[in-house]
Amino acid sequence: MSIITLLTDFGLADAYVGVMKGVVLGIAPDSQLVDLSHRVPPQDVRAGAFLLMTAYAYFPAGTVHLAVVDPGVGTERRIVAIRAGGHLFVGPDNGLLRWAVDRAGGAETIVAVENPAYRLSQTSTTFHGRDVIAPAAAHLATGVPLGALGPPVASLTGNPFPQPQRRANALIGEIVYVDHYGNCITNLPHPAPATTATTVEVAGRRLPLVATYAARQPGDILAVTGSSGYVEIAIPNGNAAQRLSLTTGTEVVLQP
Numbered sequence: 001m002s003i004i005t006l007l008t009d010f011g012l013a014d015a016y017v018g019v020m021k022g023v024v025l026g027i028a029p030d031s032q033l034v035d036l037s038h039r040v041p042p043q044d045v046r047a048g049a050f051l052l053m054t055a056y057a058y059f060p061a062g063t064v065h066l067a068v069v070d071p072g073v074g075t076e077r078r079i080v081a082i083r084a085g086g087h088l089f090v091g092p093d094n095g096l097l098r099w100a101v102d103r104a105g106g107a108e109t110i111v112a113v114e115n116p117a118y119r120l121s122q123t124s125t126t127f128h129g130r131d132v133i134a135p136a137a138a139h140l141a142t143g144v145p146l147g148a149l150g151p152p153v154a155s156l157t158g159n160p161f162p163q164p165q166r167r168a169n170a171l172i173g174e175i176v177y178v179d180h181y182g183n184c185i186t187n188l189p190h191p192a193p194a195t196t197a198t199t200v201e202v203a204g205r206r207l208p209l210v211a212t213y214a215a216r217q218p219g220d221i222l223a224v225t226g227s228s229g230y231v232e233i234a235i236p237n238g239n240a241a242q243r244l245s246l247t248t249g250t251e252v253v254l255q256p
Contacts, residue, residue, distance in 0.1 A: 002031045002141035003059060007052055007067040008129065009040040016127070020134040023120070024066075027138035034059075039180070043071040045096050045158075046248065050177040050185075052089075053099040053161065054228045061086030066137040069096050074125035079113040079132050080156070081140065081149050088146070090137045092128070095158025102160055114150035162187050164254070171254040175233070175246055182239025185232040186252045190225040199223075201253040202233055203244045209254075 004024060010016040017038050024031060036055050040048040048069035056065055070077075070092040078093040085104030089097045090113070101107050113119070113136045123131040136149055164173035164187055173188035184202075191198055191209070198209040200223035207223045208216075209231065216222045218237035221244070226232040231254060233240045240246060 002028060003034060003063040004028070004031050004137055004141050005034045005036050005056070005059060005063060005065045006038070007036040007040065007048060007055075007065070007069075008038045009042050009044065009048065009069045010038050010129075012038055016129070020066075020068075020130050023130055023134040024138040024141075027135060028141040031138065031141045036065075040069050043069065045069050045071070045094055047177055048096050049099045049158070049161075052097070053103050056087055056089075056100045056104070057085075059087070062088075064088045064090065064137045064141050065100070066133060067091035067096050068129035068133055070094065070128060073128050077157075078153065079128060079136070080153055081111050081113055081136055081146055082107050082156070083109045083146055088137075088140050090133055090140065092133075093153070093157045095156075098156050098158035099161045101156060107156065109146050110153040110156065111146055112150040112153050115148060118144065118149050164188050169256055173231075173252050173254065175248050175250045175252060176230075178241045178246070178248065181234070182241040182243075183226065183232045183234040184240050184244075184246045184250070184252075185226060185228060185230050188231040188252060188254045190229055190231065191254060191256065199255050200231060200233070201255060202250065203246060205244070206255075207233065 080093045082089045084101045084107050091097050118139045119135050120131040164171045173186045175184045176187050177185045200207045209223045213236045
């Protein structure tokens with residue numbers, strides 16, 4: 001039984017996700033479908049890239065990861081299928097897959113999904129998730145070789161995951177994702193060793209780096225290393241992004 005994960009910005013109010021699953025199951029009826037998220041902010045490629053990067057490795061080798069956050073749907077941007085680190089990734093070549101593929105050790109093979117035999121017979125210009133990406137992922141799950149989907153591609157579009165910069169003894173990073181709790185996740189890795197003297201500076205505030213959300217009282221602003229392994233700004237029982245007016249790209253400084 002093959003596993004196919006699904007990550008989109010489609011939401012759950014419409015039938016888009018269900019239709020894609022119908023296409024997948026029509027081709028690979030024995031596959032197991034796992035929803036990573038369908039609430040990526042609309043057209044937010046970086047948010048989708050972060051979620052895929054931090055989730056894919058928890059699945060077994062051979063998993064097919066289907067991802068659709070595609071503001072350029074219908075244009076000349078490519079749809080690609082990739083083998084990296086024992087996983088398969090299918091989606092638009094707009095940076096959405098780049099961070100996960102890099103973390104998996106880099107692409108071993110990249111192809112453009114162009115073979116009409118592995119897409120729906122009628123293809124719309126507004127729903128490539130249904131007509132191209134879902135069929136390609138399903139065919140891969142049934143054992144179709146990656147190279148059968150189309151010609152090789154030399155490299156992926158998109159920037160690598162942003163790395164923090166060192167300034168004297170500090171690390172200068174940024175917020176890369178805001179989750180639905182309002183926790184602001186940065187690209188700053190967990191400091192080693194971490195001490196109670198470690199502080200995080202953001203929006204003119206200096207915050208202690210603590211071990212858990214419960215280390216401070218509800219309503220207090222804190223910094224903590226989250227489950228993704230990166231430092232995040234949070235408020236227990238509150239929303240840090242709203243209270244501090246934080247957005248992706250906001251500078252965050254880790255100061256030992």
